[in-house]
Amino acid sequence: MSVRDRYEMVIGLEVHCELKTASKIFCSCPTAFGAEPNTQCCPVCTGLPGALPVLNRQAVAYAVKAGLATNCRIASHSRQDRKNYFYPDLPKGYQISQFDRPLCENGFLEIETEAGSKRIGITRIHIEEDAGKLVHIEGQGTLVDCNRCGVPLIEIVSEPDLRSAEETKAYLRKLRAVLLYTGVSDCRMNEGSMRCDVNLSVRRRGEETLGTRTEMKNLNSFQFISRAIAFEFARQVDALEAGEPVVQETRRFDQASGRTLPMRRKEDADDYRYFPDPDLPPIAVSREELDALRGEIPALPDERKRRYVGRWGLTPFAAELLTLRREAADYFEETAALTRFPALAANLIQSAAVPLLGQDGGSIPLPPAHMAQIADLLGEGGINSGTARRLVRELWDTGRDPLETVRAEGLGQLSDREALTALAREALVELPRAAGDYRNGRTAALQSLVGRVMRKTAGRGNPALLQEIFRSLLG
Numbered sequence: 001m002s003v004r005d006r007y008e009m010v011i012g013l014e015v016h017c018e019l020k021t022a023s024k025i026f027c028s029c030p031t032a033f034g035a036e037p038n039t040q041c042c043p044v045c046t047g048l049p050g051a052l053p054v055l056n057r058q059a060v061a062y063a064v065k066a067g068l069a070t071n072c073r074i075a076s077h078s079r080q081d082r083k084n085y086f087y088p089d090l091p092k093g094y095q096i097s098q099f100d101r102p103l104c105e106n107g108f109l110e111i112e113t114e115a116g117s118k119r120i121g122i123t124r125i126h127i128e129e130d131a132g133k134l135v136h137i138e139g140q141g142t143l144v145d146c147n148r149c150g151v152p153l154i155e156i157v158s159e160p161d162l163r164s165a166e167e168t169k170a171y172l173r174k175l176r177a178v179l180l181y182t183g184v185s186d187c188r189m190n191e192g193s194m195r196c197d198v199n200l201s202v203r204r205r206g207e208e209t210l211g212t213r214t215e216m217k218n219l220n221s222f223q224f225i226s227r228a229i230a231f232e233f234a235r236q237v238d239a240l241e242a243g244e245p246v247v248q249e250t251r252r253f254d255q256a257s258g259r260t261l262p263m264r265r266k267e268d269a270d271d272y273r274y275f276p277d278p279d280l281p282p283i284a285v286s287r288e289e290l291d292a293l294r295g296e297i298p299a300l301p302d303e304r305k306r307r308y309v310g311r312w313g314l315t316p317f318a319a320e321l322l323t324l325r326r327e328a329a330d331y332f333e334e335t336a337a338l339t340r341f342p343a344l345a346a347n348l349i350q351s352a353a354v355p356l357l358g359q360d361g362g363s364i365p366l367p368p369a370h371m372a373q374i375a376d377l378l379g380e381g382g383i384n385s386g387t388a389r390r391l392v393r394e395l396w397d398t399g400r401d402p403l404e405t406v407r408a409e410g411l412g413q414l415s416d417r418e419a420l421t422a423l424a425r426e427a428l429v430e431l432p433r434a435a436g437d438y439r440n441g442r443t444a445a446l447q448s449l450v451g452r453v454m455r456k457t458a459g460r461g462n463p464a465l466l467q468e469i470f471r472s473l474l475g
């Protein structure tokens, strides 16, 4: 056991999501992404003296929906506060946010990893305005683009309940799915409409009290999140082991070196001199309004997940993956009604179809009836799983019939024991090292032997039968 294994990491996330309103939170400027710099701003969002904010009610409605979808309690009265700090992308000198009376509190999300399911607490969700953007131009200096000033955001703050990069990513995927289902945000990490700050501390395993956290700001891809967490965990453990304290501070992740570097000592809430914004009344949400918004929330991933496990025998993990994308889940439901092997169909959709959709999703062009046929062929042993995935890829948007394709192209699974045994004997002669390895107890060597016969059969061999044949030949 290495020194680092004696520590555990503790992670809490702050996630900022832009709400999908057409106009900004306190003025009527548009929120469209990618416009010419400084063409979507006015005296209100750039904070000119005398300009007065008026709250966009749609932002509240979206934030309430986000709160309901994450099991939060919604405050009937909440307040908007000024968070004062100086930064060149914040022309007002303060950000309108919510401090001690946020709109939503005390929620949770259920995540699913291969280790099982776990509840992650959501401390609060509050609304606030976004800041502008600084554009650094090599050799010329820094320019300010105010188009983003005043775009409505929710900040979703989790409890420090996460214990690994795996859990962190599962939580972010789940949060993104829930917000997409609910239709309140695009959640595009690459366009900055979903941004994640990772707070991380370490402590010796078994200890109760939390260590000192550092905050890594604006990690905008899953890959950076994993790398930043791994680096920061090791850095903090090494510091403690060397007898140095961890300092509470904001750090940034440097992609090139894979390191986290200090940005600034963490301000305390005191430093922001929060106080209620005198230009804005408290936000009231009536019971009727709450009920109406609740009625607009569709069946969420967890509800579907439970159905898939109960009705179609999927594992919770497989069901979780499928329900993360609404189009994939809808597609699965149509397919499941047409096949005798829904669990196989689920696996095919997840492993072969979803990756072909890419980042932004969209719908699967292969008709559900064809997906169902492929799953049936696979379940009955007519084709093997490699062929099944290949059919999904090759028939994708062609409209061709799977059964006929298998017949016409001779893709049927080879399950003739005698023929396969002959090929297996050849493989043993060709790969004496693998055969020796297997006999010496390295069972993984079986894979390369099976793989060799697969190549001989153009991918059509029956892998389970081949394993059995090799086992008996190598007895």
Ligand SMILES: Nc1ncnc2c1ncn2[C@@H]1O[C@H](COP(=O)(O)OP(=O)(O)OP(=O)(O)O)[C@@H](O)[C@H]1O
Pocket: 010, 011, 012, 013, 014, 157, 158, 159, 160, 161, 199, 200, 201, 210, 211, 212, 213, 215
């Ligand atoms: N010891 C700790 N280790 C890891 N995470 C922690 C620890 N203490 C708090 N956290 C997490 O840090 C986050 C704190 O976010 P919060 O928005 O409340 O405050 P902040 O970061 O001080 O404020 P700001 O919004 O100005 O960045 C939460 O997600 C919380 O779970």
Ligand SMILES: [Mg+2]
Pocket: 014, 155, 157
């Ligand atoms: Mg925060």
Ligand SMILES: [Mg+2]
Pocket: 014, 197, 215
């Ligand atoms: Mg923070």
